Amino acid sequence: MNPIRVLLVDDEAEFTEGLTKVLRRRGLTVHAVSDAAAALSLVSRETFDVVILDVKMPGMGGLEALSEIKRTSPGTEVILMTGHLSPSEEEEGLRAGATAYLIKPYPIPDLVTLIQEAAGHKKEVE
Amino acid sequence: MRETADRDYGAMFRFMVGRMVLVSLLPLMVIGGANFYLFYSLNRSVVLEQHANFLRYHRQSIETFLNGITTEISTLAHQYSLDELKAGGLERAFRVVQQRGGMFTDLGIIDSNGNHVRYVGPYDLADKNYRDTEWFRQVVEKGVYISDMFLGFRMEPHFIVAVKRPDEEDFWILRATVNTDYFSRLVDAVRMGKTGETFIVNGQGFYQTKTRSAGEPLSPSGYLDLTPHEGIRVHQVSIEETDYIYTTTWLDNPRWLLIFRQETSDVYSPLWKASFLGLLMFLVGAAGASLLAVAVARAQTNRIKRADREKDMLTQRLMVAGKAAAVGELSAGLAHEINNPLATIDTLQTLIQDIASGPSLSDGDRDEIIDSAQKIGKQVQRAKGIMQGLLKFSRRVESQPEFVDLNQLLQELAAVASTRAIVEGKRVDTDLEELPTILAPPAHLQQVFANLLNNALDAVSGKPDARVLLSSRLHDGKIEVRISDNGCGIPEENLSRIFMPFFTTKPVGQGTGLGLAICYGLVQELGGSIQVESTLGVGTTFTVQLPGRPATAGPDAGGAP
Numbered sequence: 001m002n003p004i005r006v007l008l009v010d011d012e013a014e015f016t017e018g019l020t021k022v023l024r025r026r027g028l029t030v031h032a033v034s035d036a037a038a039a040l041s042l043v044s045r046e047t048f049d050v051v052i053l054d055v056k057m058p059g060m061g062g063l064e065a066l067s068e069i070k071r072t073s074p075g076t077e078v079i080l081m082t083g084h085l086s087p088s089e090e091e092e093g094l095r096a097g098a099t100a101y102l103i104k105p106y107p108i109p110d111l112v113t114l115i116q117e118a119a120g121h122k123k124e125v126e
Numbered sequence: 127m128r129e130t131a132d133r134d135y136g137a138m139f140r141f142m143v144g145r146m147v148l149v150s151l152l153p154l155m156v157i158g159g160a161n162f163y164l165f166y167s168l169n170r171s172v173v174l175e176q177h178a179n180f181l182r183y184h185r186q187s188i189e190t191f192l193n194g195i196t197t198e199i200s201t202l203a204h205q206y207s208l209d210e211l212k213a214g215g216l217e218r219a220f221r222v223v224q225q226r227g228g229m230f231t232d233l234g235i236i237d238s239n240g241n242h243v244r245y246v247g248p249y250d251l252a253d254k255n256y257r258d259t260e261w262f263r264q265v266v267e268k269g270v271y272i273s274d275m276f277l278g279f280r281m282e283p284h285f286i287v288a289v290k291r292p293d294e295e296d297f298w299i300l301r302a303t304v305n306t307d308y309f310s311r312l313v314d315a316v317r318m319g320k321t322g323e324t325f326i327v328n329g330q331g332f333y334q335t336k337t338r339s340a341g342e343p344l345s346p347s348g349y350l351d352l353t354p355h356e357g358i359r360v361h362q363v364s365i366e367e368t369d370y371i372y373t374t375t376w377l378d379n380p381r382w383l384l385i386f387r388q389e390t391s392d393v394y395s396p397l398w399k400a401s402f403l404g405l406l407m408f409l410v411g412a413a414g415a416s417l418l419a420v421a422v423a424r425a426q427t428n429r430i431k432r433a434d435r436e437k438d439m440l441t442q443r444l445m446v447a448g449k450a451a452a453v454g455e456l457s458a459g460l461a462h463e464i465n466n467p468l469a470t471i472d473t474l475q476t477l478i479q480d481i482a483s484g485p486s487l488s489d490g491d492r493d494e495i496i497d498s499a500q501k502i503g504k505q506v507q508r509a510k511g512i513m514q515g516l517l518k519f520s521r522r523v524e525s526q527p528e529f530v531d532l533n534q535l536l537q538e539l540a541a542v543a544s545t546r547a548i549v550e551g552k553r554v555d556t557d558l559e560e561l562p563t564i565l566a567p568p569a570h571l572q573q574v575f576a577n578l579l580n581n582a583l584d585a586v587s588g589k590p591d592a593r594v595l596l597s598s599r600l601h602d603g604k605i606e607v608r609i610s611d612n613g614c615g616i617p618e619e620n621l622s623r624i625f626m627p628f629f630t631t632k633p634v635g636q637g638t639g640l641g642l643a644i645c646y647g648l649v650q651e652l653g654g655s656i657q658v659e660s661t662l663g664v665g666t667t668f669t670v671q672l673p674g675r676p677a678t679a680g681p682d683a684g685g686a687p
Contacts (some may be wrong), residue, residue: 012469015469017467018474018477021477022480023477025480026482081469082465083464083466083468083469084461084465085461085514104466104469107472107507108473
C-alpha cells in the first residue's frame with residue numbers, strides 16, 4: 001500500500017514545519033507550502049490524497065483555493081483548518097466539497113485518523 | 127444602578143402633597159379672603175348707615191316730644207290765671223295731662239320769690255323755696271326752660287320744664303317734672319341686637335336718662351368727646367376693654383347729646399356668624415382636598431417607585447447584555463490570534479511525544495519528556511476550551527430550531543446527571559408538568575439546562591442530603607423551568623454579576639466563567655428570560671422562562687410521549 005500523500009498549506013511556518021515532521025513520523029508523505037498559489041501549482045503537477053488548507057492566509061484564502069483544487073483535481077480530499085470558528089465559513093467550505101472543517105488546535109492523533117479516513121474514502125471512490 | 131434605588135420617596139411624597147394642597151387651597155384662600163373683605167366692608171357700611179338713619183329719625187321724635195311738653199306747660203300757664211290754678215285748677219290740669227300717658231311726675235306753681243305756692247305730686251315739696259336754684263334763675267331770665275337732670279329737694283334724678291307767666295307787675299312760674307322713666311323709655315324705645323341702647327348725656331357728660339347697662343342717671347358717662355358737631359357722627363369707642371360703636375347727634379334744646387351705642391361684636395355678629403360658616407366650609411373643603419392630595423400623591427409615588435424598579439432591572443439587563451456583546455466582539459478577534467500559536471504548540475508537543483516514544487532514550491528521561499509533553503498538551507486543550515467557549519459565546523453555532531419536547535429533554539439531562547450524582551451521594555429529582563412542545567434549537571436548550579444542572583450539582587458538593595430539583599410548569603402562558611439546589615447559595619454581591627462573562631468563583635482552571643453568560647445569551651435569543659434567587663446556606667434557584675407557543679401551531683401539540 002502506497003503511503004498517503006498529504007499537502008500542508010499554512011502561512012504559519014513553525015506550524016507546518018512541526019506538523020510535517022509529526023505526520024512523516026507517522027508514516028505519511030508530506031509536502032508543505034506557505035500560500036495558496038504555491039499549493040495550486042503543486043496540485044496541478046502532482047497528485048495528493050489529502051490537502052490540509054488554512055482558511056485565513058495572506059493572498060488567496062483557503063476557501064478560494066478549495067474551489068480551485070476541487071475544480072482541477074476533484075478527487076483530492078480537502079480538510080479546512082482555522083483558528084477562528086465561523087459557522088458561515090464552515091457551511092461554505094463543506095458545500096464546496098471540504099471533507100472537514102477543523103478548529104485549531106486540533107489533536108494530532110485525531111487529525112491523522114481523519115486523514116487516513118479521507119484517503120481511504122478517496123481510494124474507494126477511485 | 128443604585129442611583130434610582132436611593133431616591134427618597136418619602137420626600138417626594140411630601141413634596142407632592144404639599145404642592146397639590148397649595149395649588150388647590152391657595153385660590154380658595156384668596157377667593158375666600160377677598161369675599162370676606164368685600165362682605166365685611168359692605169356689611170359695615172350698611173350697618174353704620176342704618177345706625178345713622180335710625181338716630182336721625184329718633185332725634186326728631188325726641189325733639190318733638192320736648193317741644194310738645196314745653197308747649198303743653200306753656201299753654202297751661204296761659205290758659206289759666208294764678209287764682210284759678212290755686213283754686214283747684216292745677217289738680218284738674220294735672221289729671222288731664224296724666225290721662226295722656228303720665229309723662230309728668232308732678233306740677234307746681236312758684237311765685238317770684240321762689241316759694242312753692244301750689245304743688246300736685248307724690249313728693250313733700252309744698253313749702254320749698256327755689257330762689258337759689260339754677261333752673262329758677264334760668265326760667266326767670268329765659269321765660270321757658272328745660273333743665274338738665276338734677277337731684278333737687280326730692281333727692282332723686284329728674285329734670286323739669288318751667289314757664290314764666292307775667293302777671294301785672296309780678297310773675298309766677300308753672301313747673302312740671304318730666305317722668306324720668308317715661309322719658310327714658312321714650313329715648314330707649316328702639317332696641318337693636320343684644321346690646322344696642324339709646325340714651326342721653328348732657329353737655330358735661332352726665333347721663334340724663336336711665337340706661338339699661340351704660341350707667342345710672344346723673345353718673346358720669348366717661349364719654350369725653352363732647353365737642354358739639356353737626357348731624358350724625360359714628361365712631362368706635364373702647365370703654366373698659368369693650369369696643370362699642372357710638373352713633374351720636376346733638377339736640378338743640380336742651381343742648382343734650384343723643385347717643386346710640388352697641389357693642390362692636392354685637393354689631394357684627396351676623397357677619398361673624400356668616401364668616402364662621404364660610405370658614406367651616408373652607409375647612410371641610412381643605413380637608414377633602416388634602417385627603418385627595420395624599421391619595422393622588424401616594425398613587426403617583428408608587429407608580430414612580432414601580433417605574434424606577436423596572437428601569438433598574440432593565441438597566442441591569444442591558445448592562446449584562448452590553449458587556450456580553452463587548453466581550454463577544456473582543457473574544458472573536460482574540461480567538462483567532464491565540465488559536466494559531468496554540469496549534470503550533472500542540473503540534474510540536476505531539477512531535478516531542480512521538481520522538482520520545484522512540485528507542486533512543488533512557489527510560490527515565492523518556493518518561494520525563496513524555497510526561498511534560500502530555501502536560502503541555504493538556505494545557506493546550508484547556509486554552510482551546512476557553513477560546514472555544516468564547517467563540518461560541520460571540521458567535522454561536524447556528525442550529526436549526528425544531529419542535530422539542532422540553533420535558534423529554536429535561537428528563538434525559540436529569541438521567542445523565544443522576545449517574546454522576548449518585549456516585550457523589552447527590553440526588554437529582556424531577557417534577558415535570560405537562561408542557562406544549564417548544565420551537566427552539568435543541569442544542570441550545572440542552573446547553574442551557576445542562577449548564578444550569580451542572581452548576582447546581584457543583585453547588586451541593588460536600589452537603590449532607592445534597593439535592594437538586596428540576597421542575598417545569600406552564601405559568602401565565604410561559605414555559606417555566608426551575609433548577610433548585612439546597613447548596614451553599616450565592617452571596618448577594620455576586621448575584622448581579624453571575625451572568626457576566628468570565629465571572630467565576632471556581633478555582634483557577636476549573637471554570638471559564640462563561641457558562642452562565644452563554645446560558646443568558648441563549649435564553650435571550652430564544653425570547654425568554656433567566657432569573658436567580660439565592661439565600662446563603664439555604665440554596666439557589668434558577669428560573670428560566672421561555673415563551674409558550676399556541677397549542678395549534680405545532681405538528682404534535684402535547685406533552686410527554
